[in-house]
Amino acid sequence: MSKADAKSDTETFAHIDSPAQPQEVDKAKIEQAVRMILEAIGENPDREGLVDTPKRVARMYEEVFSGMRTDPGHYFDVIFGEDHEELVLVKDIPFFSMCEHHLVPFFGKAHVAYIPKGGRVTGLSKLARAVEAIARRPQLQERITSTVADTMVEKLDPHGVVVVVEAEHMCMTMRGVKKPGAKTVTSAVRGCFEHDAAARAEVFSLIKG
Ligand SMILES: Nc1nc2c(ncn2[C@@H]2O[C@H](COP(=O)(O)OP(=O)(O)OP(=O)(O)O)[C@@H](O)[C@H]2O)c(=O)[nH]1
Numbered sequence: 001m002s003k004a005d006a007k008s009d010t011e012t013f014a015h016i017d018s019p020a021q022p023q024e025v026d027k028a029k030i031e032q033a034v035r036m037i038l039e040a041i042g043e044n045p046d047r048e049g050l051v052d053t054p055k056r057v058a059r060m061y062e063e064v065f066s067g068m069r070t071d072p073g074h075y076f077d078v079i080f081g082e083d084h085e086e087l088v089l090v091k092d093i094p095f096f097s098m099c100e101h102h103l104v105p106f107f108g109k110a111h112v113a114y115i116p117k118g119g120r121v122t123g124l125s126k127l128a129r130a131v132e133a134i135a136r137r138p139q140l141q142e143r144i145t146s147t148v149a150d151t152m153v154e155k156l157d158p159h160g161v162v163v164v165v166e167a168e169h170m171c172m173t174m175r176g177v178k179k180p181g182a183k184t185v186t187s188a189v190r191g192c193f194e195h196d197a198a199a200r201a202e203v204f205s206l207i208k209g
């Protein structure tokens with residue numbers, strides 16, 4: 001399921017030439033919708049404090065959903081021919097995303113580890129950029145986790161990948177079940193880490209430490 005999702009993401013963004021050329025969001029439509037929501041809750045969208053709110057929300061959605069117009073795989077186009085076939089871990093990458101069920105934020109940290117193969121070593125910042133591009137869409141935590149892992153497998157063909165994401169979901173905090181502090185942890189394990197329990201344990205202990 002998650003692998004299929006990652007594939008469809010790759011297909012969705014296949015037409016985008018560069019992450020530096022985002023397509024526009026339909027801000028006028030967002031403004032219209034926000035105005036309607038304000039009316040629906042009994043507010044006056046023309047009062048002073050709210051008159052610019054639809055525009056602000058449209059700009060905010062353009063920013064927080066910018067990953068809709070970014071192919072995370074592009075970040076792995078540049079590779080260094082470094083002969084390093086040992087573990088690389090970038091941990092505590094902060095991210096912010098939007099729950100696709102309620103359109104409220106969930107946020108936390110991502111930890112990304114891989115063992116490069118054949119000199120396909122990526123820039124460390126590209127791991128964080130890929131996490132950000134994938135998070136900035138209407139999302140599920142599980143899908144962020146597996147899409148990061150599957151994008152790396154597809155683009156870098158490494159020996160193995162481990163992605164761990166820990167997050168707090170505002171839809172569980174400020175509404176509904178109201179359980180502030182509850183953390184969700186998800187992981188995606190690919191390649192050699194699937195079979196090598198010791199290597200997997202090393203990564204998890206480095207993430208924890
Ligand atoms: N698996 C998964 N579930 C999520 C994520 N973000 C939010 N959810 C859950 O999505 C579910 C949506 O459940 P529904 O019953 O359709 O909606 P709801 O009535 O608003 O649910 P409550 O949050 O329980 O009030 C809730 O259980 C959320 O906690 C996520 O990233 N992954």
Ligand SMILES: [Zn+2]
Nearest residue numbers: 099101102171
């Ligand atoms: Zn939610």
